[in-house]
Amino acid sequence: xxxxxxxxQVMPQPPNQVSSKDLLYLTDMLSWNLNATKKAHFxxxxxxxxxxxxALEQACQMHQNHYNRILQHLNNQNQQSMI
Numbered sequence: 001x002x003x004x005x006x007x008x009q010v011m012p013q014p015p016n017q018v019s020s021k022d023l024l025y026l027t028d029m030l031s032w033n034l035n036a037t038k039k040a041h042f043x044x045x046x047x048x049x050x051x052x053x054x055a056l057e058q059a060c061q062m063h064q065n066h067y068n069r070i071l072q073h074l075n076n077q078n079q080q081s082m083i
Contacts (some may be wrong), residue, residue, distance in 0.1 A: 024082075026074065033067040036060075 018026070040060035047053040 011019060026070065030067060030070055033063045033070070036063040 020065035040056045
C-alpha cells in the first residue's frame with residue numbers, strides 16, 4: 001500500500017546510496033556507451049565515404065561524452081559520500 005502512494009510523488013533529491021539494481025543499470029549504461037564509442041570509432045576508421053565517416057566520428061564523440069558524464073557524476077557522488 002505504501003509503495004502505491006509513493007509512485008506519484010517526485011523525489012526532491014536522489015538518495016545518498018545507490019541500490020544494487022541501480023548500480024547494475026549504471027554499469028550497463030557505461031558498458032553500452034563504451035561499446036558504442038569503440039564500434040563507431042572502428043567503423044569511422046574503415047569508412048571511405050567522407051559524409052559517413054564524419055557521422056560516425058560524431059556518434060563516437062557523442063557516446064564518449066555520455067560515458068564521461070556518467071562517470072563524472074558517479075565520481076562526484078562518491079566524493080560527496082566520503083565527506
